[in-house]
Amino acid sequence: VTLFANTTTRLYTQLAQREGLLPIRVTKHYQTIVQEEVAALGHDRGPLFKVAYPTPERLMLRAPDEVPDFVADQQNMPEGLQDIMIRKYRNRVLFLLTDRCAGHCMYCFRQDVLVNQHARTSSDISDRLNRLITYLQEHPEIQEVILSGGDPTNAPFADLDLTLSRLRTETSIKDIRVHTRNAVYAPQALSDRTCRLFGQHNVRLVLHIVHPYELTSETVDAIERAKSRGIRCYSQFPVLRGVNDHASVLAELLTRLDDLAIRPLSLFVADPINYSAPFRVSLHRLFAIMDDLNWHTSAWVNSVRLVLDTPIGKVRREDITSWDSDSGVVVFRRDGAQVIYRDFPESLDDPGDVDILLWKGQR
């Protein structure tokens, strides 16, 4: 915080305490790349700064119908597993191994869950694991466990080791996924020891990388350490206004991920949660960006889906059943259920400037 302490960061700190937002937390590694960006641009309106530090827009811009928890994480924690597990699908669950992240993303769409968890005393790992394992044993239809959080690679190594060992020896689940942003925030967290552990347990690693300039040499080294242990690497990330909301930025990022043999899974529409307005993009513009990407890049770059995570699961453009342009109300239908989404108003959707977003120059 001290690195960019100013009126905005001070006001944000007060706002975060009052409104239950994540406080500013920036790792040394990320501070370095933000400093490089600020020095190159001569101002703090660049994409990496916006990821890590509050902007004046973050304090003031609100959109109608923002909610604390759009995807209903809190309602999908089964009885006895509050703050431990989220189940929204028949065959997979998400285990909240830790509530801590090395760095805090200003755009985080799980702020509500994390801040609530920070406020409560977490029970110890053995108790939480016992409850998870019992639940999985009682529900053999669950085939996949996603370790998320918080950032699982931020948990003590012993907790990770115990979790993976017990999942593999005491349950019949087939697949384990670990979601992490630490390749970007704290590349040393993907240590040889951790990568070896992931390799032993056949973990799939899903890397959250939102901008091509986050792929520093340290981050690439961490990814190579994981790959050297035979770990399959994937990526997913949200499309964020002022960070990567341009087809050229997405093309650059997806091309670099392809160069590293990282398979992209999904691009996400930013959730309409409280104080998310600085990062949201209207659906019309998002679809135009995806069309641009599709028409002007190779298949290995554009073969990625855009999804909106909702209380009924992930929905796509083709799931839209009605769209009222005047009110911005969009209805999606999936598996017989429907969800109503209020689009981000186009009047507030000020696009990122590609010369700032790609300040090192376009390919």
Ligand code: SF4
């Ligand atoms: S790493 Fe993930 S969970 Fe943690 S603050 Fe960032 S987006 Fe949220």
